[in-house]
Amino acid sequence: xxxxxxxxxxxxxxxxxxxxxxxxxxxxxxxxxxxxxxxxxxxxxxxxxxxxxxxxxxxxxxxxxxxxxxxxxxxxxxxxxxxxxxxxxxxxxxxxxxxxxxxxxxxxxxxxxxxxxxxxxxxxxxxxxxxxxxxxxxxxxxxxxxxxxxxxxxxxxxxxxxxxxxxxxxxxxxxxxxxxxxxxxxxxxxxxxxxxxxxxxxxxxxxxxxxxxxxxxxxxxxxxxxxxxxxxxxxxxxxxxxxxxxxxxxxxxxxxxxxxxxxxxxxxxxxxxxxxxxxxxxxxxxxxxxxxxxxxxxxxxxxxxxxxxxxxxxxxxxxxxxxxxxxxxxxxxxxxxxxxxxxxxxxxxxxxxxxxxxxxxxxxxxxxxxxxxxxxxxxxxxxxxxxxxxxxxxxxxxxxxxxxxxxxxxxxxxxxxxxxxxxxxxxxxxxxxxxxxxxxxxxxxxxxxxxxxxxxxxxxxxxxxxxxxxxxxxxxxxxxxxxxxxxxxxxxxxxxxxxxxxxxxxxxxxxxxxxxxxxxxxxxxxxxxxxxxxxxxxxxxxxxxxxxxxxxxxxxxxxxxxxxxxxxxxxxxxxxxxxxxxxxxxx
Amino acid sequence: xxxxxxxxxxxxxxxxxxxxxxxxxxxxxxxxxxxxxxxxxxxxxxxxxxxxxxxxxxxxxxxxxxxxxxxxxxxxxxxxxxxxxxxxxxxxxxxxxxxxxxxxxxxxxxxxxxxxxxxxxxxxxxxxxxxxxxxxxxxxxxxxxxxxxxxxxxxxxxxxxxxxxxxxxxxxxxxxxxxxxxxxxxxxxxxxxxxxxxxxxxxxxxxxxxxxxxxxxxxxxxxxxxxxxxxxxxxxxxxxxx
Numbered sequence: 033x034x035x036x037x038x039x040x041x042x043x044x045x046x047x048x049x050x051x052x053x054x055x056x057x058x059x060x061x062x063x064x065x066x067x068x069x070x071x072x073x074x075x076x077x078x079x080x081x082x083x084x085x086x087x088x089x090x091x092x093x094x095x096x097x098x099x100x101x102x103x104x105x106x107x108x109x110x111x112x113x114x115x116x117x118x119x120x121x122x123x124x125x126x127x128x129x130x131x132x133x134x135x136x137x138x139x140x141x142x143x144x145x146x147x148x149x150x151x152x153x154x155x156x157x158x159x160x161x162x163x164x165x166x167x168x169x170x171x172x173x174x175x176x177x178x179x180x181x182x183x184x185x186x187x188x189x190x191x192x193x194x195x196x197x198x199x200x201x202x203x204x205x206x207x208x209x210x211x212x213x214x215x216x217x218x219x220x221x222x223x224x225x226x227x228x229x230x231x232x233x234x235x236x237x238x239x240x241x242x243x244x245x246x247x248x249x250x251x252x253x254x255x256x257x258x259x260x261x262x263x264x265x266x267x268x269x270x271x272x273x274x275x276x277x278x279x280x281x282x283x284x285x286x287x288x289x290x291x292x293x294x295x296x297x298x299x300x301x302x303x304x305x306x307x308x309x310x311x312x313x314x315x316x317x318x319x320x321x322x323x324x325x326x327x328x329x330x331x332x333x334x335x336x337x338x339x340x341x342x343x344x345x346x347x348x349x350x351x352x353x354x355x356x357x358x359x360x361x362x363x364x365x366x367x368x369x370x371x372x373x374x375x376x377x378x379x380x381x382x383x384x385x386x387x388x389x390x391x392x393x394x395x396x397x398x399x400x401x402x403x404x405x406x407x408x409x410x411x412x413x414x415x416x417x418x419x420x421x422x423x424x425x426x427x428x429x430x431x432x433x434x435x436x437x438x439x440x441x442x443x444x445x446x447x448x449x450x451x452x453x454x455x456x457x458x459x460x461x462x463x464x465x466x467x468x469x470x471x472x473x474x475x476x477x478x479x480x481x482x483x484x485x486x487x488x489x490x491x492x493x494x495x496x497x498x499x500x501x502x503x504x505x506x507x508x509x510x511x512x513x514x515x516x517x518x519x520x521x522x523x524x525x526x527x528x529x530x531x532x533x534x535x536x537x538x539x540x541x542x543x544x545x546x547x548x549x550x551x552x553x554x555x556x557x558x559x560x561x562x563x564x565x566x567x568x569x570x571x572x573x574x575x576x577x578x579x580x581x582x583x584x585x586x587x588x589x590x591x592x593x594x595x596x597x598x599x600x601x602x603x604x605x606x607x608x609x610x611x612x613x614x615x616x617x618x619x
Numbered sequence: 620x621x622x623x624x625x626x627x628x629x630x631x632x633x634x635x636x637x638x639x640x641x642x643x644x645x646x647x648x649x650x651x652x653x654x655x656x657x658x659x660x661x662x663x664x665x666x667x668x669x670x671x672x673x674x675x676x677x678x679x680x681x682x683x684x685x686x687x688x689x690x691x692x693x694x695x696x697x698x699x700x701x702x703x704x705x706x707x708x709x710x711x712x713x714x715x716x717x718x719x720x721x722x723x724x725x726x727x728x729x730x731x732x733x734x735x736x737x738x739x740x741x742x743x744x745x746x747x748x749x750x751x752x753x754x755x756x757x758x759x760x761x762x763x764x765x766x767x768x769x770x771x772x773x774x775x776x777x778x779x780x781x782x783x784x785x786x787x788x789x790x791x792x793x794x795x796x797x798x799x800x801x802x803x804x805x806x807x808x809x810x811x812x813x814x815x816x817x818x819x820x821x822x823x824x825x826x827x828x829x830x831x832x833x834x835x836x837x838x839x840x841x842x843x844x845x846x847x848x849x850x851x852x853x854x855x856x857x858x859x860x861x
Contacts, residue, residue: 082860083832083857083859086831086833088810088812089807089811093807093811094715095721101722101723102720102721102723110732117729117735118723118725119723119736120723120736120738121723121736122736226844229845232844268837269834269835269836269837270836271836272834272836273834281835392845393843393845393846393847395845397830398839398843398848403840435829437810437823437824437827438806438807441810441827449782450689450690450805451688452693452694455696455826456695458826459695459826462827462829463827463847463851488725540734543733543734543736
């Protein structure tokens with residue numbers, strides 16, 4: 033028997049970064065908000081205290097903070113011709129569970145994307161002609177511009193106290209910053225993080241080749257910080273336990289540190305934990321969302337929660353899955369190209385090269401998640417593609433993020449995997465090596481998409497989401513080309529040893545961590561025919577249903593995805609205030 | 620060289636350590652210090668005398684032989700058993716990991732491409748043990764003896780062949796068993812916090828120079844940039860702070 037609860041004004045699915053930012057905007061204006069989060073609260077657990085926070089096995093290897101694959105996983109096939117199978121234990125990407133979501137266990141790399149990212153199709157067509165974009169690459173503009181999002185980027189960066197060095201303030205290029213940066217109104221709120229020996233080696237080599245390295249913009253706090261809401265960050269301790277961990281020192285900007293403590297003091301705000309949303313209620317004829325149905329995991333009771341407005345702010349995959357389960361909008365069909373839900377699922381194209389220096393102390397454990405050094409010369413369309421057989425590119429960076437011993441060691445090529453020779457190489461090189469990584473874009477492909485699996489269900493009896501995904505020719509070519517650039521930089525460092533220089537080949541492999549930057553499935557755009565939500569993130573088939581998160585990105589860039597997602601969420605908070613005053617399609 | 624029994628390993632290790640450390644050129648000063656520290660006698664009982672929670676005596680024999688091949692006593696560490704590697708593996712198999720916690724185990728089960736991960740209906744503990752039996756079967760078939768009775772060089776050759784999928788069993792993928800379960804557990808056993816039973820006395824952290832806890836490096840990140848980090852010689856573990 034499903035119990036019906038009193039109606040709320042705004043119900044948000046998923047208690048992560050987006051929900052926190054939207055709620056901040058709404059509750060400031062006195063609007064009633066209820067957030068439903070499937071996980072618990074990490075604030076007071078062992079994961080947020082010393083010494084147990086520093087347990088690589090528990091939190092990182094055994095994924096103590098992540099989605100429980102036993103209850104819900106994804107199925108995968110590399111092409112439509114194959115039969116999908118469930119990923120029974122996923123290493124490739126890591127959705128979070130609990131208040132703060134994946135943004136509580138992030139590394140803290142916080143970018144603005146390129147100024148042209150939201151107009152990516154227009155950019156490529158105007159620079160290289162309409163024929164430059166292959167027919168099987170449904171690249172599309174977002175229907176919004178960087179300029180519209182810039183004030184919200186600025187707000188997010190001040191709320192989260194980002195550390196970095198501006199490269200472009202109102203069009204004036206700043207020495208020491210990223211010369212390719214989109215124009216920003218202000219310097220970063222805090223000075224950059226310290227870089228380690230690896231960063232110095234990389235910087236010197238990159239400069240010797242004429243590139244312009246700069247410090248990674250980061251949410252690891254370079255100093256003590258007080259944000260505009262009166263919330264505090266401590267100074268980062270470079271403990272090397274950021275990604276996959278909760279920062280016990282409150283030195284990594286996260287929703288659970290900076291947003292939810294504030295929100296919980298506001299009477300308009302409520303968050304219910306262990307609330308597993310099963311379905312979005314939808315009236316097809318009226319084209320309206322009615323609320324959500326959820327299971328209280330602690331009592332086993334099922335509830336119907338009516339709402340004037342439903343916001344889906346869950347992880348990329350969950351947003352898409354709930355729309356498909358609710359039959360809201362038209363599911364994407366790759367055979368015809370019709371439909372939009374599940375379309376443009378993108379990953380990222382990563383590769384790396386390891387370098388080894390006998391006489392340099394890299395000390396990989398003296399690091400923060402965002403203490404890297406980066407060059408942007410070969411990212412996205414920052415370089416000329418007219419003679420190249422691909423679109424897109426990668427940011428190239430160096431700097432360890434923690435050197436944790438189970439997963440964070442590298443040995444020279446040819447080292448045996450066990451025995452005395454393995455120990456010798458591990459002992460000799462652990463403190464003397466680092467990786468240079470390429471974080472590459474992944475543009476949409478007609479055959480990369482999400483839908484519901486026909487055979488496998490989750491613990492609640494509903495179909496799992498199915499990924500049909502692989503690295504396609506464009507990404508493989510891009511990765512090969514960019515990784516050669518990585519190799520050139522590595523050689524300019526004159527290391528004693530270097531690993532092989534190879535780009536991503538595929539097939540997509542779930543057994544190894546790649547990146548958690550999955551995007552698309554509920555993409556935004558100016559036309560209902562090609563997008564699930566409008567440029568204001570309003571569902572085309574239900575004006576009181578909004579979707580936010582990386583699931584709305586029509587493509588994936590060569591940057592971490594958090595920045596634009598946060599800007600979109602803050603803007604959505606303001607848009608919802610407008611909508612409540614005057615319902616209708618927002619423009 | 621025969622596979623060392625756990626009881627005889629420490630003395631032999633000490634001899635080897637002394638000779639290698641004396642040679643000087645093979646190991647850095649940091650490693651020599653680690654060896655000295657690792658070689659200190661401790662009051663803790665030998666791993667082999669501790670009861671196993673998941674492994675039966677026959678399985679324990681296999682695992683002890685395995686970790687002593689993969690981690691022989693040498694200049695860098697005592698034998699695998701003395702480092703607690705068998706203890707670690709046993710506890711993991713007996714605990715939530717071995718029982719399949721967090722793994723999606725719904726039917727239907729079908730085999731598939733390796734990139735999709737293990738698709739077996741077995742828990743990791745069950746698969747680990749099925750693999751032990753299968754490995755012993757092929758050892759007897761091809762080499763006339765179960766794994767734990769092979770000479771060290773032969774056991775090493777066997778593992779090399781398993782790693783590269785050159786040992787075929789008619790029903791069990793030994794390649795998958797070794798690379799996706801055994802090897803991952805081996806690495807964890809070496810490098811996880813000693814609280815879990817492996818990496819005894821933080822011997823592997825000393826070996827590589829990982830300083831462990833509390834890892835509050837706000838000042839050190841500048842002070843020791845490009846320099847040896849002093850605490851790397853004397854790592855601290857969870858137990859030091861509990």
